[in-house]
Amino acid sequence: MRITVTVDGTRYTDDVEPRMLLVQYLREQLGKVGTVVGCDTSNCGACTVHVDGHSVKSCSMLAVQADGSEVTTVEGLSRDGRMHPVQEAFHDNHALQCGFCTPGMIMQSMDLLAEDADPDEQTVREGLEGNLCRCTGYQNIVRAVQDAAHRMRPGAGPDAERVADETAMSEQTRAEVRQS
Amino acid sequence: MTATADSHAGGEVGQARLRKEDARLIAGRTRWTDNMSLPGMMHMAILRSPLAHARINRIDTSEARSMSGVEAVVTGADVADDQGSLPCAWPITEDMKSPNAPSLAVDEVNFAGEAVAVVVARSAAEAHDALEAIEIDYEELPVVLDMSSAMTEGSDLVHPDLGTNASATWVFDSAEAGTGGSADEALAGAEVTVHRTFRQQRLIPAFMEPRSILVDPTGEQTTMWSATQVPHILRLMLAMTTGVDEHKIRVIAPDVGGGFGGKLQVTPEEVITFLVARKLGKPVKYTESRSESFTSAHHGRDQIQKLSLAANRDGTVTGLKVELLADMGAYLRLVTPGVPILGAFMFNAIYKIPAYHFSCTNVFTNKVPTDAYRGAGRPEATFAIERMMDELAAELGMDPLEVRERNWIKHDEFPYTTVSTLTYDSGNYEAATARARELFGYDALRAEQAERRRRGDTVQLGIGVSTFTEMCGLAPSRVLGALSYGAGGWEHGAVRMLPTGKVEVITGSSPHGQGHETAWSQIVADRLGVGFDDVEVLHGDTQSSHKGLDTYGSRSLTVGAMAVVQAADKVIAKARKIAAHMLECAEDDVEFSGGRFTVRGTDTSTSIQEIALAVFAAHDLPDGVEPSLDSEATFDPENFSFPHGTHLCATEVDTETGRVRLRSYVAVDDVGNVVNPMIVEGQVQGGLAQGIAQALFEEAVYDETGTLTSGTLADYLVPSAADLPSFTTDRTETPSTTNALGVKGVGEAGTIASTPAVVNSVVDAVRHMGVQDIEMPCTPMRVWRAIHGGAR
Ligand code: FES
Ligand code: FES
Numbered sequence: 006m007r008i009t010v011t012v013d014g015t016r017y018t019d020d021v022e023p024r025m026l027l028v029q030y031l032r033e034q035l036g037k038v039g040t041v042v043g044c045d046t047s048n049c050g051a052c053t054v055h056v057d058g059h060s061v062k063s064c065s066m067l068a069v070q071a072d073g074s075e076v077t078t079v080e081g082l083s084r085d086g087r088m089h090p091v092q093e094a095f096h097d098n099h100a101l102q103c104g105f106c107t108p109g110m111i112m113q114s115m116d117l118l119a120e121d122a123d124p125d126e127q128t129v130r131e132g133l134e135g136n137l138c139r140c141t142g143y144q145n146i147v148r149a150v151q152d153a154a155h156r157m158r159p160g161a162g163p164d165a166e167r168v169a170d171e172t173a174m175s176e177q178t179r180a181e182v183r184q185s
Numbered sequence: 186m187t188a189t190a191d192s193h194a195g196g197e198v199g200q201a202r203l204r205k206e207d208a209r210l211i212a213g214r215t216r217w218t219d220n221m222s223l224p225g226m227m228h229m230a231i232l233r234s235p236l237a238h239a240r241i242n243r244i245d246t247s248e249a250r251s252m253s254g255v256e257a258v259v260t261g262a263d264v265a266d267d268q269g270s271l272p273c274a275w276p277i278t279e280d281m282k283s284p285n286a287p288s289l290a291v292d293e294v295n296f297a298g299e300a301v302a303v304v305v306a307r308s309a310a311e312a313h314d315a316l317e318a319i320e321i322d323y324e325e326l327p328v329v330l331d332m333s334s335a336m337t338e339g340s341d342l343v344h345p346d347l348g349t350n351a352s353a354t355w356v357f358d359s360a361e362a363g364t365g366g367s368a369d370e371a372l373a374g375a376e377v378t379v380h381r382t383f384r385q386q387r388l389i390p391a392f393m394e395p396r397s398i399l400v401d402p403t404g405e406q407t408t409m410w411s412a413t414q415v416p417h418i419l420r421l422m423l424a425m426t427t428g429v430d431e432h433k434i435r436v437i438a439p440d441v442g443g444g445f446g447g448k449l450q451v452t453p454e455e456v457i458t459f460l461v462a463r464k465l466g467k468p469v470k471y472t473e474s475r476s477e478s479f480t481s482a483h484h485g486r487d488q489i490q491k492l493s494l495a496a497n498r499d500g501t502v503t504g505l506k507v508e509l510l511a512d513m514g515a516y517l518r519l520v521t522p523g524v525p526i527l528g529a530f531m532f533n534a535i536y537k538i539p540a541y542h543f544s545c546t547n548v549f550t551n552k553v554p555t556d557a558y559r560g561a562g563r564p565e566a567t568f569a570i571e572r573m574m575d576e577l578a579a580e581l582g583m584d585p586l587e588v589r590e591r592n593w594i595k596h597d598e599f600p601y602t603t604v605s606t607l608t609y610d611s612g613n614y615e616a617a618t619a620r621a622r623e624l625f626g627y628d629a630l631r632a633e634q635a636e637r638r639r640r641g642d643t644v645q646l647g648i649g650v651s652t653f654t655e656m657c658g659l660a661p662s663r664v665l666g667a668l669s670y671g672a673g674g675w676e677h678g679a680v681r682m683l684p685t686g687k688v689e690v691i692t693g694s695s696p697h698g699q700g701h702e703t704a705w706s707q708i709v710a711d712r713l714g715v716g717f718d719d720v721e722v723l724h725g726d727t728q729s730s731h732k733g734l735d736t737y738g739s740r741s742l743t744v745g746a747m748a749v750v751q752a753a754d755k756v757i758a759k760a761r762k763i764a765a766h767m768l769e770c771a772e773d774d775v776e777f778s779g780g781r782f783t784v785r786g787t788d789t790s791t792s793i794q795e796i797a798l799a800v801f802a803a804h805d806l807p808d809g810v811e812p813s814l815d816s817e818a819t820f821d822p823e824n825f826s827f828p829h830g831t832h833l834c835a836t837e838v839d840t841e842t843g844r845v846r847l848r849s850y851v852a853v854d855d856v857g858n859v860v861n862p863m864i865v866e867g868q869v870q871g872g873l874a875q876g877i878a879q880a881l882f883e884e885a886v887y888d889e890t891g892t893l894t895s896g897t898l899a900d901y902l903v904p905s906a907a908d909l910p911s912f913t914t915d916r917t918e919t920p921s922t923t924n925a926l927g928v929k930g931v932g933e934a935g936t937i938a939s940t941p942a943v944v945n946s947v948v949d950a951v952r953h954m955g956v957q958d959i960e961m962p963c964t965p966m967r968v969w970r971a972i973h974g975g976a977r
Contacts, residue, residue: 038220039213043393044475048898051393079213088211096207099863102871103698104210105393105442111211130906137898139393139443140698141867142874143906
């Protein structure tokens, strides 16, 4: 089947097998290996990406279902050589050890911050329930998400508006795509 | 500890430096093995036995062979002559029974999940499709699952040719060893005895990155990329197992997504991929699914522990007897038999126990083999003794901290040689406990507990204590030799000054999340007086780090970084000679500090970077000095290191539902000097999560046919962020005296300490309701039954 998908700002048209998962399409066909696979039952969240601005476990979606969509992966977050505030917060708060869960954690954290710009600890913990990390015990991940929330507050710097609202971010990406 | 003082001189060591590793990882710029592709690469899929014990009568691969894209179908019979037997490096006794362990089953399978055949195809999807076309005629054999019944006369046998399900029995007795009295006599004459049997449930390491292997046989060396903790051991063992020459093999551990002991292995999958790729002459990749990982990668724990403790009425312990059954699973993997034996040295923990007897029988069952899982032997021992100390306190009506203090080694009694022969170099249990008590609010929580009991609150409060130690820094080679381990415990390191003054550090340790690149950079920057960013740490490739014994057993800093420190010191010694020549003075007159060599009492100096360039040019070197500013060192520790700490846990137990809520957790750890406090704290937090998971959530469950019913992440409950609280962590610092850095290791501390702290807390919450023990994991059902059903 033929699909057209925009991934991290680049438009792709491809023939894919109907059974191909979105995560396989990203990794194997597009070489977007920053997004990883940690399970076969949609429990770990390692494969989380954004599809049209919302977080999705890309192992639980077929590539053909993404036809016409805009996908953002962890590889598409930095702008002008600068990391996204959530990425920076993960670094600054030591929210990763092996880093395998990290792409999914970052994408899910952005989604959660789009829902709640100033989440308390319990909200963060519950918002990340579908993403497993075996290394960190989550404490620094929770801290990083709350720290990112502060960095992204209106007035917290030029990065703020980028993700204060997922739809806004998605619009911006679209604008960039149109320009290119 | 002058060396320790030195190492602080440059100011890097001790800083919470943000990690070098992160930049790539947070951007998705990663090199997991499964990310890699090579030209002409084929994909391999593995057919695994659905049965726990069966004879293979016939395998029909003809249909699979003819399917689209299928390059080869390989069965055990096809590789029977090449695959050898998977290695077990730890024959704990001379008469240990060890079955032949093929990578690909030849005529029988011994656990559900064992590899039976593989398909190699153009794509992973085609390989998987073809698996379904392979037909196997199995003849079912009786399944052995329960260790206790496996040891009874007339039991069915896992390996009938061995004539028994017992692999080996290992015994230590302090009266025989001359390190103490007789435990039996102590028990016979005791004022108080406590007897308990604990079950260490089977656990799954559950590293987040599934194992993956890529083998490229097209070069002069066959190159293997593997998601392994142990690239060096793997290379050696591939050579010894398959007969391929060691110098024809290169192993690379690229980015590796966690291990926790689970990737301390030489796996059937690695051997099969290696053989198949060489057979086909093409690169072959295999990546396991999570379900395959759970049913075939080694598990951990799985022991039955019978303990008897003798004590006086004042709480002084007079003897301890430990009898273990340890489940090996179906085969002995790399260190399977040695895991429970490591625990033998830790049952006496921080206590002065005058008489000790330990025996362990290793038992075969038709389950996935067990092997190292975070802590490996030491969490089991710590759990049991810490539970027993709480039970003794309850028996005597004493405070559990008071009972411990009565028995522990006082800070002025170090070095102290224990009843199990180890010499603890340093420690301060009083200090760690005092700090933990304070942070926890121990007395206030005890008062609240009493109040809730008085009220008959449906939610009861429990307070759990764990004052643990562990042996880290595996290991002095002579000790490993005495324990019949097949290798040494040294580590290798090298330091190379490049002409531009930058530094390459090579380490035989193989990190997979621990942050070696950052910590080693801090250490070397201080040592050589160069910038943190001027140091690059190379690891995990037998070509660049040609020698090593890899990462496990909290050994990286205590052994691996020490090798790097010694190599750096050799570089400084070489540079000093050259500096003296350049500065035209005697070598003894040259002082080195902050990266500069200075003529004593003058301001004439040169930098290590300038020397590096001069060495490269080699135009004017002193006689007999090689034009090289590289050095290497191999460090063999003289002793283990002994981190310790006091962990306190408060849980709220709903007596009507059995639900346990972790209310607060305080961990005060003493890991000696700290290179990077941020990394140390991260290790403790992650370790706590895993130890708590054993106490409350995780268990690998087999049904009566030997099928793993907790075979996915939906059934095997790795905790999520929502299942855990924030922890309060702090440290005391009592430097180790057995290495120049004064460090002790931190990788396993949290896991070892937390399991008993949590279970003690849960039992403490409901002890007044007649409960003396709750089997792990303490699920609501088990807790409810303990309260209401009487049975455990
Ligand atoms: S890979 Fe585990 S949820 Fe997608
Ligand atoms: S950092 Fe290793 S799994 Fe999260």
